[in-house]
Amino acid sequence: MDPYQILGLPKNTEFNEVRARYFYLAKKHHPDKFAHSYGQGAAIKTLEEKKKNEEYFKSITVAYHQIDKNRNNQYFGVGSGVGVGNDESFSETDLANIWKQVENFFNAPEVWECMKEILDKVSKAKFDGKKDVESSRPVPRKHSIKLKLSLEDIHTSKTRKLRLFLTGIKTPIYLNINSSDIFESNIVEINNYKVNEKIEIDISIHLSIEKHKIYRLMRFGDSWDIFxxxxxxxxxxxxxxKIRAIYLDGKRKEFTIAPYQDIELPIVIENEGLSGKxxxxxxxxxINPRNFSEVKEILAKINAGVMEPCLLRAKSI
Structure with missing residues (x-):
């Protein structure tokens, strides 16, 4: 019996195609597929069909393993070792013998015990090794963290709850940091933090401020001013x-720009910086006119009395 013929493939088909064909047929004809649905509307309706399907499954399984074994034998230059020569074809007796060997191998309890022992050892080595690496890793004394805050966080004195994963420390460290406090000093130093009975560390938290879409911060020393x-x-x-805008506390604010506002000096609103400080x-x-047509439009409005003549100095424009 030619194993290629059993699988419905031409001789010397690439092994990748052989494997794909076998998986397709094995999935389609596996006995377990019909074990519980036999006689209940399944594709296999009679006991004879069920037995025939099982025999076909055995034959394609043996054929696949025979092709695989012959392929390995050719690669390593050895015989088949199961009573079948290098010729890939086999008889009904060979089929029965090979299938019996496959069944005996997988039904042997020591096989599964051996597999279980191997898996247990692999798992134990993996996790114990990881544990040993972590326990042997030195824990640095000093840890530096960058904390990014928004202007809204600082303005509302929001408390940030941090969960830190630090080098050499398995469990996370939880800290509460007030946004206004770290803004005032630019850095928070936590010294002699006790992780456990054996480990104490120093943590430095450095401030990083996110760029705002509307408002900007100009820091000069301890300035809390907003622009x-x-x-x-x-x-x-x-x-x-009149300008309406949403401020850093989420509330709507209204600013009035008077006619001919002196643009050389800013409008200053006291106690409206960060945190009211x-x-x-x-x-x-x-905004200068983009083209001559806009200039003509402005002149037309002035001539019509809609706009007053502009008395700006050139350097103010």
Missing amino acids: YDISLTWEEYIKGK GSLYIIVKI
């Missing part, structure tokens, strides 16, 4: 404008 840039068109500058500086800028 807000507003751009006005010529018409808005001459007429004045600094000031809010509103910087007014004028």
